Amino acid sequence: MADSEKKVRVSGEQPRVEATASSASILPTTEKPQPPKPSLHPAFYVVTWIGFSGGVILFNKWLLDTLGFKFPITLTAWHMIFATLMTQVMAKTTTLLDGRKIVKMTGKVYLRAILPIGFFFSLSLICGNKAYLYLSVAFIQMLKACMPVAVLLITWAMGVAPPSLKTLGNVSFIVIGVVIASYASVEFNMTGFLYQAGGISFEATRLVLVQRLLSSAEYKMDPLVSLYYFAPVCAVMNGITALIVEIPGMTMQNVYDVGIFMLIANALVAFLLNVSVVFLIGKTSSLVLTLCGILKDILLVALSMMIWGTPITNLQFVGYTIALGGMLYYRLGAEQLKGYLQNAGRSWSEFGVQRPALRKVLVFALVLITLFLLLGGLAPTYAPTQTKNLKDIFSTGLGS
Known part of the structure; x- marks a missing residue:
């Protein structure tokens, strides 16, 4: 009796074993999907942004100073007209400007937010380009190191953030370095210095206004979407200013001397800079963006020295080094900077091994x-x- 029951149990269990084996052979194996590999290395976006950012500055200096196209306001108006046309075309043919669909842009918001930002953007472009007629690229980049200080002071003045003596102390090295570099400059020009100081102030005001606008999630915009809204405003403002100030004294011969193709190429490089910023922010981090900005400034100073033979004194070199060090310390902080330096040292040692x-x-x-x-x-x-x-x-x- 026991033997017969055992045979029944064994015979009853056998089909389940076969069924399990057969089901295992039928079910597909589920492996963890591998994340898609990026099509391009992040270094590509870094190099592209540095190339376009530095290229715009050198290109503008070459057109305005070397080629003698002494119409900086007209040049900025042309840039904004070109950017307006390109963003309108891209909005209809690509997905790069789809971010504008989530922005609740009304007539009231446009008048109260976009117009003031566009106004200060226009002033910063005009003053920044006017400075190229009087100062070298190297000295202009040294003065631009004061941008974080200007943004900080205007942030306090507009009530966006409360004043802090500790933060003011952190940016003091930037001010000291720029003062030393300005004092030791061989090619100092007061008119150019005032234009550049005005450009920095207007740009800092624009950045603070943008920060206040984007503090609400419903108005979050990437640089390309921002250009979509700001470019028409700047084109109109700069165009009217150019019509009053520069165009009466300009002839078509001035355009032909530079070349229509050269002006189109200049506007295209300026527009591609805004496109490259979008990809750089999306593919890298804020740290990379900060380091890229400092690296770009150093390369521009070096290229200015080689292309135009800009003289740099020892004291000016020391001052600019202090300013760059202060900028890096202010943006990263002591503890974070110390951690990055330690990681960089370990990576360099492993690379040496x-x-x-x-x-x-x-x-x-x-x-x-x-x-x-x-x-x-x-x-x-x-x-x-x-x-x-x-x-x-x-x-x-x-x-x-």
Whole structure:
């Protein structure tokens, strides 16, 4: 009896084993899906933004100063007209401006928020471009290091944030560095300095107004959507100003001397800068954006020294270094900056262990570049005759 019951249990359990085996072979294996790999490395967006940002500044300086197109207000109006046309086309043909659909833009908001921001944006563009007629790119970038200080003071003045002596102390190094760089500048010009100071003040006011507007989630806009709304306002304001101030004294020959194609290329580079900012913010972090801005400023100073032979004194170099260090400290903070430096040191040590030869090459190249930039900037100050002779040799093809 027991044997028969055992056989029944065994025979009854057997189909379940077969069913389990068969079901296991039928059910698909579920593996954790791999995240999609990014199409482009974040470094691509960093390099693109630095290239367009620096390119706009150098391009404008070349048009306004080197090529003699002495109409900065007209140039900014052209930039805004081009940006207005491009954003309208992109809104209808791409998805890059879909963010405007979530913005509750009414006539009242446009008059109370967009128009004032556009007004200060226009003034900052006009003053910033006017400064290129009087100052070098290197000195302008040194003065721009004061932007965080201007934003902080205007934030307090407009009641957006309460004043703080501790925060004021954190930005004091930026002020000290810029004062030293300005005092030691070889090519200081009071008119250009006032234009640039005005441009910084107007731009800081614009940034504070944008910050106050975007404090509400319903008005959150990326830079490209902001340009979609601000560009028409700036185009009208700058256009009217140009019609009154510059266009009566301008002829078509001035345009032909520069070239219509060159003006279109200049406006296109300025517009692509706004597009690259959107991708940079989306693909990287605020830390990367801060570091990229400082790196861009350093590269612009170096390129200005090489392209236009801008003389940089030792004291000016020290002052600018202090200003950049103060800017980095203010934006990151002591503890966060210390953590990043420690992580960077460990990464550099691991890189040296893995690829010691390549690290030696990079160190050697960095030393050579630093010496080249220092000598290139100091040579016009301490050896003007030799520097001029060397430039003449290169410009005439080694005497040919």
